[in-house]
Amino acid sequence: MYDLVIKNANIIDGSGGPSFAGELAVQNGRIAALGDNLGSAKETIDAEEFSLAPGIIDLHTHFDAQLTWDPYATPSNRLGVTTVVIGNCGFTIAPCKPEHRDRTLRNLTHVEGMSLDAMKAGIDWDFVTFADYLNSLEKRGMVPNVAAFCGHSSVRTWVLGDEASDRAATKSEVAEMKKLVREAMDAGACGFASSTLEQHNGENGVPMPSRLADDHEMMELTGVLGEVGKGTFMLTKGMTSTIPWLESIAAHSGRPVMIAAMFVDPGNPERVFDENAQISEARGRGRELWSQVGCFPLGMEFTLGHPYPLEALIAWHPAIEAEGSEEFKKILRDTSFRQGLKDEMQTTGVPNRFSSKNWDHMTIMEVHKAEHRKFIGKKVGHLARDSGEDPWDWFLDFGLADELKTLFDVRLFNVDEERVADLLRYEYGAIALSDAGAHLSFLCDAGFGLHLMGHWARDKEKISLEKAVEALTSRPADIYRIKDRGRLVEGAWADLMLFDPNTVARGNKERVNDLPTGASRIDTPAIGLKGVWVNGVRTVNDNWNLQDCGKPGQLLRDFVDLS
Template identity: 50%
Template sequence: MFDLVIRDAEIFDGSGTKPIHGDVGVTNGKIAAIGPKLGTAKESVKADGLALAPGIIDGHTHYDAQITWDPFVDPSPALGVTTTVLGNCGFTIAPCKPQDRDLTMRHLTHVEGMSLDALRAGIRWEFESFPQYLDMLEKNGVGPNVACFAGHSAIRTFVMGTDATERASTEAEVAQMADLVRDAMKAGAVGFASSTAEAHNGEGGTPMPSRLADDRELRTLVRAMSESGKGVYMLTKGSKTSIPYLEEIAAEAKRPVVIAALFHSNTNPTASFDWLRQVNEARARGHALVAQTSCCPLSMDFTFKSPYLFESMQAWKPAMAAHDPAELEKIYRDPAWRASVRAELEAKRGRLLFNSEWNKLFVVETAKAENRALEGATLDVLAKQAGKDPLDFILDFALSEKLDTMFVAQLLHNDDAAVGKILADPNTHISLSDAGAHLTFFCDAGFGLHLMGHWSRDLGVLDLPQAVHRLTGQPAKLFGIEGRGLLREGYAADLMLFDPTTVARGPKRRAHDLPAGAARLTASAVGLHGVWINGTKAADEKGFCADPKARPGEVLRRFAA
């Protein structure tokens, strides 16, 4: 007798091949049989022709902090995700010395849009080293399966303290960092993650620690990761780490290099395709470069208390360094400062996160009732009506509402024709949900449902077997996750039951359920009928349904070469 049989399903096995019709039987959290008319079970689920696939593997999340207070990392399991990869960009919370905890949290508040109050109230600091962090997760239990990167910024801070954001490292410090990378790989890290992206700034606008690493440090740490013959090097790249440079690193380490973030820009429409071409040429030479992209348009909700979309700009540094609201408002009013911002927007058009597309920047929610009629309007229209420059208008308006106005910017990746070409490339890694981060700006945790609904069903960019493969079998192979990502006998029963005719991510909504009552954006699934993690049901058609005390996930610590 099986523990569970899902009967009469269209079975998409994660390999990209055409589906078969039949049943899937589960025993002890593993797939025990696949075939027609399987026998009796303790629990039977009638699929009635719905699609059954492996659970989604989300390869780019930032749940490192949240998972310590929320083992089910809401909302991902209710959106089809059964495995999450933490620690991307190198922004981990382990290793971390007790004296560096508050600094680490303050950096995360800035670079990843996390609430400092929520982090201070929520993080369980029951660890200091990276191995201890994995041990803690294993001891406390996890909802979905979890793989963790060793994080460059955390390792650099552990060795260098506050100097990590100030200077290059010494030979002795690099040697210490390399030992920490080796220890992390021995303990079960999925690889080593870093960032050189100019948009990645910590407290007060200082660069995140990994951005201070020189070539010697970077190569040494990737080599330390690769000594085990396993591991993935993940980098969110900036302008100083070119694709040819990363090909050198891949060739030297003989390990995959996953490169984020491949977004299409309407103001620089060829850049993403030049990047993708270089990556594919490197692959043709036998070097495993992988471009990490998104299937969601990049949009962000923000206020001018923390306008992330502008903070990669040099001209914005004074505002990021402001110590209190009064100083920030004074900077925003300064005509000379505004002129410097305007000049940089013009000079770097097409190379910034926000590229002066004022027609794609909207008022979402006003602070004053008398301004409600402006909600939903674009900034280009409002500025024109007011006879003002758009930058002057948006700053003046925000200042008039004490910086409480909520705006949304549609930034990148919003040209379906261009984005479709990127997604159709079979070697891109479709991920970049950033789940767990930027919680006040956006929620893309349902990216997999969007791929299957919008891109597969609605636009036909990928057929459904391929869409499922790109979310399951492909990332499992990329990260060396064995026994998952496919529906095979003996594999883990990580399962997702959905209706291909309706599957989608639902509208985002704001919730105030983080520690200390902090707010976040979240979303529900559409057309998702069931999610099982190692055979335990985590979600049904109404959403999350697991016992909150259940811990069906596994901390993944062994990966294929």
């Protein structure tokens, strides 16, 4: 007798092949059988012809801190995600010497928009090394499965301390870092993650440590993956990291390279397609490069009090460095500061930047002063045009007049849906980039999988539902060598998602206050999701409630290539 049989299901097995009607049986956390009339079980569920698919594997999350107090990885599991990969961009919390904890959290607060108070209240620092951290997570337990990257910025901070964000490393420091990466790989990291992205700044605008690495350091640290013969190098790349350079890393290490963040930039829409063409060429030479793309417009809510989307602009730097809000306001009023911003917007070929095209996608969501209410719902670009002002002047004057409290929503990338559809069809693309666990007060893209199935497969018909499921399940599993997951086949772990293909979607944004100390975050409810199972245990029921399910997730440590 099986533990569970789900009957009367439309099975989408994750392979990309056509769906079929049938039953699925679970025994001891694994899929025991697929077929018809599988017989009796301790529990039988009628799927009512809804679609049964593998759970979503989210390759790009930042749950490193949150998982130490929230085993659910909220809200991802409730959005169909059964495996999360953490440590992306190299922003991790281990290894971390006790004297570097405060600095690490302050940097995370800035670069990933996490609440410092929530992290301070939430994290129980019962770990120092990367191996300790994995053991600590495993001991605490979690609802989804977790795979963890070894993070470059943490490794660098361990070795260089306060100088990690200031300078290149010496030969002996690089050797010490290599040792840490090797230890992390031995402990069960899924690879090594880093960032060279110009927006990635820590407290007071200092670059995140990995941005100070020179070529030698990058080659040596990624080379460890080649030495141990496993793991993926994940990079969120800035303007200096070209595809040929990434190909040279892949050639040197012999390991896969996952390249984020490949968005359609309204300031230079062709760039991502040119880079994907270079990736295809590298593929022809046998290098395993992957292009990590998003299936949603990257939007953020922000105020001038914490203007994350603007901080990538070089000309914005004086504002980041301002001490206190009076000095900050003075800088925003300064005409030469504003001229610098206007000039920088005219510069072409600067990737991943806030660009002049963004003004028409920047909406006023909430205002502080009553007399400004008439502007709610309007676009900054339109308002500036109507008043005959430069958008920077209109925007900054308005924000100052509203005491820096106006809530803006800006769509930065992936605004042109037709081009996004082209990205989604790219053969070496990996659809991810949810950034779940980060930027909690600005955005919530943890429901990217539901959006892919609902918006792109059903509503826009740009991809078949079977291919959408494949992109969310077996493909990410194969790229990161996650064994026995991502497919509904006999013997695989029973990570499952049951949904109604006619309604599946991510719901509208809402603000909730459930972080430690009551800090707020944006949430998007799941629509049409009927159930989620992790290792055979139901974690979300058909009313979209979390079950009292225990902690069925596993800490994944085995990422060896399948030969």
